[in-house]
Amino acid sequence: MKVDRRSFLGLGLGAVAGIAISPVGAKLTDDLSIWTQNWPWTPVPPDGEITYDHSVCSLCPGTCGITVRKIDGRPVKVEGRDTYPVNNGGACLHGIAGLQYLYDPSRVRTPLRKINTRFVPVSWEDALSLVADRLGELREKQTPEALACITDTDQGSVAGLFKHFMAAFGSPNLLTMPDLESWLAKAAETLHGSGHTLGFDLDHADFVLSFGAGLIDGWGSPVACFKAVAGRKQRDAKLIQFEPRLSNTAAAADKWIPVNPGTEADLALAMCGVLLRENLFEPEFADGFKGGFMRFNAMVQEKYPVEAVADLTGVPAVIIEETAIAFAKAKMPVALPGKGRGDGAQSLKEFAAVHTLNCLVGNINKKGGTFVRQNTDYLDFPYPVQDAVARKGMAAPRQAASVQELTARINQSGESELKVLMVYNANPCYSLNDPSSIRTAFEKIPFKVCFSSFMDETAMVSDVILPISTFLERMEDVPSKAGFAGSVVGLAKPVVNPVFDTRSPGDAVIQIARALGGTLSQSFGWRNYEACLEEVAAGIWDDLIRQGYAVLLNPFPAEPVTTDFAFLAENPETIQPAGEYEFTLIPIDNIGITTTVPASSPFAIKTVSDRIIKGQDMFVEINPQTASGLKDGGFVTLTTPAGSARVRVDFNDGIMPGVIGMVKGLGHRFDNKYVAGKGVNVNDLISPVIEPGSGTDAAFGVKAGISRA
Amino acid sequence: MDAALIPEGVKRCSFPKFMLGIAIVGAVLLWGVYAMLLCWFKGLNQTNMNDYYGFALWIWADLAVIAIGGGAFFTGLLKYIFKIDELKNIINFAVIIGFICYSSALLILAIDIGQPLRGWFIFWHANVHSMLTEVAFCLSCYFAVLTIEFIPNILENRQLNKVPFFHHLAHNMHGTMAIFAATGAFLSFFHQGSLGGVAGVLYGRPFAFREGLLIWPWTFFLFTWSAAAFGPCFTLLVTRITEAVAGKKLVKDNVVHLLAKISGWMIVTYIIAKIIDTIYWATVTAPGLGFKMSHFYTNNGFYGYWILIAEIIVCGVIPGLLLINKTTRENPTLRLVAITLGVIGVCLNRWVMVLQVVAVPVMPFDTWALYIPSWQEVATTILPVAYGIILIAVTYRYLPVFPQEVELNQPTAQES
């Protein structure tokens, strides 16, 4: 048969028609849709046996018990542990998002060493010997005090190991970051003598007078506080919130009383004056008053008359009187210091003044009251073995009382007296006021070692980074922190093997000490951190292993308490915000955004309002009454003595006129597209002001000008 | 060059000139195709749609082209069922326009859905309660009908018609066209209506929701009626544009006047119904759900009462009146104004019934959502326009679309 054009065409058409009516088309259509239902790039999580592990979250001072759901050993979900005596079920969003930290893009995956501004991976052995060599030089030169160490907290065995290390090494320069714990301890020490701290029985108190404490904005043990606030209805308890803005806590309170920022101490002292004047203080507890009570009384009557304080604070005199009297007449009143989360820059005067209210009404160490208690030392570290070098070093004066004081000192001196700095689980180059001055100071320290899980701002300026396992990958004792009524130690257990080449911080410290040899090696005789923990926590080890936690104090402390008014009787100066501008800029703590270590997770950032972050830009809150010439949502330049920033304005009826609120915890500058590069770090705009009494930065805010950008 | 393909007795521009025009429009078409491929391969993140704007420019374009493509079914209905014979002089073109509109609608839908390869689930797993199911079935069936209606015209091409089989097929198809026209009208009634139903059944959206008859909300009937009313406007408008581009008359005035008159009366009746519907909705339906009429037209940067006035008065009442009045209707300029306004009006109605529906806040604490389409959406929406122009150009050049063209353009007759 001759194939001509026509038959070819016919054949072709026939073939097309044939295929069209054959099942090929239908099959192909079906296959294509099945393919879309199984796209290879959409993950299919493997199934398996479900198990649950109990552990403790140490992402914040909350120390909640958690339960981790696992599938064939693979953790898939973090939830609050129902039977844990801190949170009793429920967890905050950071804890629930905890698994994201395991695989966080900014995790440090292997030890790193900086060579000419670039980090190169090194082995753990090399990293440890690098650190040990630099530390060894200090001891050879007989200047062990040229080592400083900054940790996030002084609680728990890991902090204990750092302390042990510093003592054996011979340096007194061990500093912790300012957290609520440290401020409460300072206040307790000032009023009740050293070794004390404060806790608040918020679950039972029937009248909570909060001086800006963000009970549902992250203060204290957040989940426990959420429960206490939410459970008020059933207990018929009242929450009165003094605060310059309508925070979530203020909104949830029975009454929100706006107060000019930074005048909370004056307000508390005026209220003390009212109680003393009206004889509304509790005589029995007052038996323990000593050290200048009469002077204090005279001072508040003279310096803090209600009318004058009303002008200063913006709280009407009648409200001051009424609130003070209602507080005193309540059955179980508690006054809470600590603005926002209660960490960072606070004021000792304010903490002491507010706690004095508690002392006056005498609801101390009673149900529904304030607990003044001895630090619960459940850890029994052996004495470090010190050689002559160490003893000499320890006798040297401590360089500073706080990180900020330390860095200010370094910046003032020509050459840093400190030669080596170790930073554990803290990010001072981000989370303290004026972090650029901190970075400048750090640059002057020749050798910095960062024990960190994440490549954050502080890790970035370090010379060696020792990658630390996250809370889900390591064992650790996690004691509940000050502010919380009870005293519970939880045992965090690794729920998964380290995802990267990381180690427990305790192991890293022990290994450095071992590498240093001599008395340091002798001081750190433990096989590893877990062996150390078992030994130093031997008293509660059984409980920790059996139920995952140990309850140290139950139900509340009983020892007699004395109160010393000497500090306040001198009427220490109230810290004023720096600058001459029209507005007062205050940082805002938002429960969805972390302000210390670690930075927020992608899930947490996802929950943040589009009135806080929009794209790369952040908003500041301003009352429309004092926003003339500005447009809601418009761009402005915010200027303070410390710097300026381009932000957008959010008209907010819930902030005092004349005040600008700016969320804390944004503006990170490290490599994590989900979290960093969004907004501005409010700390960049605030210059620290060291409070003489505490030696710590107390700049709660700063004066700011605003102009259309 | 292509003279053998051009219908006998008519003049067409030179082939290079024709190809130049096609190339220019073709470039726009390719731009649209590029955007379409982006949407298919990268996903709908290429658009500016979002979770508030699940329906946006594309669905509007769909509804709009189907509404203005309504000239095909309505003219067919008039010609084949109501036997208004003059309309045979414009029916071919009405069908081509309809074919373009409906094929465009299907193409846009294929871009619009998030999982184009599963698009057939709408047939396979059909939910009979969904207006969109009704749309999908009727739309596809009617598109088949339009294709069938289009085929005889294609077969009338000078070369194809030489094939005896095609010649006879075309002839016989013409004979049976009444059946298809009736089927088409029936299907159109339902899919035009169910497109109206798409919005009207949304009882969670007080701006769109309408009471109705049996399972059909009033928008069902309003959409059908408005498509029948304004579709012919579009047919006339495209005819007018084609005449302007070709530089000659293609359809006799009496035919145009007749279609314009019918359209005018349809518009007037439609707009009366629409006004009643609007009043009832604004005074009974919406207030019954707690909404004042002003809620839908204030507190935002775009949707004001102007849009309601523009749609109903400027682009509804006015074209209706202009077209039912003989003097204004037969004045070419005013007629052009009227049919242009009419086309705008129906498109505006479809816009409002898609985009304003989702722009209005419903939860008391929600806010207005406004949206500007991305270039990819605009390009893919222009794509069918370019495709339509090309198809019209090709069919006009090679097919005897306008039966009166030869008669109207006798060179000698005009010269003498």
Next chain:
Amino acid sequence: MIQDKIAHKFGMVIDLDKCTGCGSCTVSCMSENNVPFKEDESDKKDSITWMRVYRLTNGKPFPDAQIVYLPRPCQHCGGTGDHGHSPCVSVCPATATDYGYDTGIVSQIYTRCFGCRYCMVSCPYHARYFNWWDPVWPEGMEKYLSPNVSPRMRGVVEKCSFCYHRYQLAREKAYVDGVDEIAEAAYQTACTTACPAAAITFGDLNNPAHKVHQIVKPDPHPDPMNPGVVGKSRNPKVFRLLERLGTNPKVYYMSEREWVRKLGDSYLEGEWEKVKNIYGSASQ
């Protein structure tokens, strides 16, 4: 198979006076249900958040301003007359979202959905989210995904499922344990269990023994003023969002504060004053 003959009607009541706006529910839901995230989630109109916490204000100037937080999962609407024709279910052309008459739960079948988004247009609560992007997890992070909820592909709609997989697991467990009723505590959603403030109460609205029933006290009869509305709460402090539309949500809200309850629905001038003390205040 367990003889789960009695039709359940799972629902929740959220105490807005307890809710702190903390977002634990939102994150718990995202973690439980393999919800993806992307670099910029600040455009809330394309940010997949099955449980979204809205911030509501009373609109008053300083110092009378007030805030309340309103968590919004899918309302699992029963539709007009509570017949199961939810706004979204009734419009989905491919039956990719369906009403469970045995549970009252509105399902979403990702592999069936072809992404037309009609359901999103129909939902006045904005409870539905479209996958505009392929879900991508940072390297390694896909290891935390749960096998109980399949990750969704680009181009389909997703929403709160009342953690349906937890219901399935509870049902399986009941079967294994040989009990024929699922205990109240055995099926609780991930947002409920995560809430530190215990603001969410979840359970079977049909079961008088369940707390949610006791708080809500749903009226089984249609609202005489608005016959499409069924299941109004007989607790004067409890309301539903947009109840007047007749969507018949199974998520109820509770507040002592009048301005909060008023924000649950739209009222013409003067209407609220007339209805505010009537239970299920949307009557008119």
